Amino acid sequence: MVKEVQKRKINKEEEIHISSSDSSSGDEKELMLKNPLKWWSLQGKRNPTETKRITLPSTIKLIYVTLAFVPRLALYGLVFALGQCCRAVAKLFCSSVGAPHLANKRILYISDYMPPQVHGIALRVSQYTKYLRSNGHEVHVYTCCVESRARTSFDHPTLPFVANPFNSGNQISYTAGIKLAWALGAESWDIVHVFYPNALGLFVLPACRWRGIASYCSHHVAMDDYANRYLQIPGSPLLQRIMFLLYNFLYDACYRWPASYWGDVNASMTQTFVKRHLPLAAKYSHVATIGSGVDTQRFQRRIPTNPDLLWLWCDSQCASEREALCKRIGAPTNAIIWLMVQRLAPEKDIHIALDALASLAQQRKKMNKELDVWLVIAGDGPAREGLEKRAEQLFTNDKNAPGRVTFLGAVPNARLPSLYRAANVFLTCSRSETFGLTVTEALACGACVALPRCPVFDELYGHVLPESWRYDADDKCGGHLALIDAAQAAASIEASAWLEANPIDASWSAAAQDLDRQYDQAVKRGKTKYTSLRSYVQKRLIHLGRASLLLVAFYFVLSYYWRNIYCAAQCRIFLPSLPKPVRALCILTFIIALEWCHC
Structure with a gap:
């Protein structure tokens, strides 16, 4: 029997399929009235290829959060004022409050994302925290959740949160919490770093400005793209337009304007994203580029087999990694493997890679040749089921290209290096990235990449990687034909030789050191601005x-x-x-x- 695309197991809850057709609309309304929470949890499983629509329960949640936000904000303001009064009393009695500047810094991190959440921001925050603490700095992290085995006395998972409507596996905070309000009001900090997207800037940044504490705002997600993809109300364009305008107003009021006006530093991985996302930041604050990297001890193409021989290419281990991957996907060892590692969501445009592979299969079929390319997709998300169905329709009935697409599901970060080393080329079709951490990880492991042309990738890799590795995703043919040419160029022997001669050097330790220097500059500018x-x-x-x-x-x-x-x-x-x-x-x-x- 022809090998089909691998499918995930469907649990009992997923067997309840709510369709938007007329035949099931009555059942859907009945379920919505009887159990709205269960109805809301099933909305993301209707058709993952479509974007999630704004519905009644999400509106109720938005109203609840809004009503709960205002009184909580007032309460946390009182706690902050009480902390300030306690500091004032301590200073009156000649306490050690406001001690002289020390060699190390007290840094306050505020982020919705930390491991075990699977997100690029979570990995970034954990790595910054790790290396800054190793350099002697006291870094306190206020977040929604922290891994219990890795939690320290400086980690505070106390932020009130709700489930992320765009990614139910992650949490987002909507108020500061008593503990963070007290820490901002009563304790001494050299700098406060807010990782966006985050709804707490409306409270945290004015508090920092009041106290004269330097604030650093880093932006990591293009929320505009999410709004265009997810805020859809079919059959009512006027209501959709009103919802989009309301979303933009709330996003500007809670995110952009506080960061632009009250943040001392606004940073992102590229200057392009900061200027596009925060047009007012350059006028009222300092604009910087925050460093990024990978764990160089794991993501590397050369494996240290013998300390006396320094770094050698371990052919046997790399061959075993490739053999294991080929055996898992049912491909010969001489096959060309296209690899994608990302969250399976509509904004990632993974369908372009599927269309490209289907077009390549048709080209080989006309030449009476068998397709020698396999596409491996690692990751999970709301669009997985729809992508699996699309791949099944494209390749299951094609006798020339059976089983050419394999969905591995969520792969632990520790297993990604071997996956990168086993692939011939790494693909990405997303143009909504603010950096693309998986691209850097693939390059560090020796995998050549095929990238779409977009402002962020143009700034990061425009003068670094060969032009033939990049393609125009806005091509009239949908971009999949241009992707074929870029993937074939990146999978060539010449491309591997070029990357061997021009390795990508990016480490989290260097990124943390650069961030530490930016903190020093921000603190110095803050002292010059407020001290006199x-x-x-x-x-x-x-x-x-x-x-x-x-x-x-x-x-x-x-x-x-x-x-x-x-x-x-x-x-x-x-x-x-x-x-x-x-x-x-x-x-x-x-x-x-x-x-x-x-x-």
């Missing part, structure tokens, strides 16, 4: 507060002593021959002397 006026006002307020406390203390002490001294003077117990005012003054002097000696 802030220190002058702060010193005057501290002196005024201390004087007020001393006056109040002296008033109560002297009132108490004067009442007792006056009574003693009237009884003529002490110094009977002296006038009453002189007796009172002498007794007061004696008591003050005793108190002074006691102190």
Whole structure:
């Protein structure tokens, strides 16, 4: 029997299929009324190739979050103010608050994403945290969840969150939480780093500006592309337009405007993305490029087999990795393997690769040749089921190209290096990337890549990689024919020799060091900007507060002593021959002397 495309197992919950057709619309409405939460959870399983539509439960969730957001924001503002009052009292009593600058920094990270969440931002935050802590800095991370086995006393998974409507496997925070509000108000920080997308900038950045703490905002996702893909209301273009305008307003009010106006530094992996995504950032803040990298101890094409021989190409291990992959997908060892590693979502445009492979199969069929290319897709997501059906329609009935597409599902990060080394070429069709971490990982493992032309990849690889490895995804034929040419060029022997002679060097340690330098510059700019006026006002307020406390203390002490001294003077117990005012003054002097000696 002809080998079919591998399919994932469908659990009992997935067997309930809700269709948008007229025949099942009544059942769908009945389920929505009886169990709206279950109905909402099943919406992403209707047809993963289509974008998720805004429906009644999502609107209810949005209203709930909005209603809960405002009072919680006010509560956290009170907690922040209480923390500031405690700091003021501590400074009045000459506490060590505001200690002199130390060699290491106290850094506050605020991010929705941390492992075990599978996301490029989660990996980035964890690597920055790892290397900055190894350099002696105190990095506190406030997030939604943290791996229990890797959690430290500096990790705080305390942010209130809801499920991400675009990716149900991840969580997004919508308010700061009591613990973060107290930390911002009462503790000392050198810099606060907010990883966007994040809804907490509306609270965190004004607090940092109030306290004069340097703030660093890094942007990692093009939310505009998500809105264009997911905010769809079929049959009502006017309502869809209104929802899109409302989404843009909320996104600007909670994300873009606070970061642009109150953030000291706005950064992303490319200058192109920052200028397009935050047009006002360059006017009101400093714009920078945040470093990226890979784990060079795992993602490498040369494997250290013998320390005395330095780095050698381990042919046997690489051959075994390729043999294992070929055996898994049912391909000969001399096959050409196209590899894709990404989340299976509509914005990734994976269908272009399927169309390209189908067109290549038709070309080989006309030449009476068998297709020698296999496409391997690693990853999971809402579009997987639709992509599997599409691949089955394209290749199952084609006797010239049976079983040419294999879906591996979610692959652990630790197993990705062997997957990259076993492939001939790495493909990506997404033009919504802000960096494309998997591209760097593939290049570090010695896999040549085929990339679409887009502003981000043009800035990153336009003058680095050969032009023949890139293709125009906006081609009139849909981009799949141009992808065939780029993939064949990247899979050639000349391409492997070029990459061997021009390796890509990108490590997280170097990226963390560069980020550390940017932190120092941001702190220095913040001191220059706020220190003069802030220190002058702060010193005057501290002196005024201390004087007020001393006056109040002296008033109560002297009132108490004067009442007792006056009574003693009237009884003529002490110094009977002296006038009453002189007796009172002498007794007061004696008591003050005793108190002074006691102190």
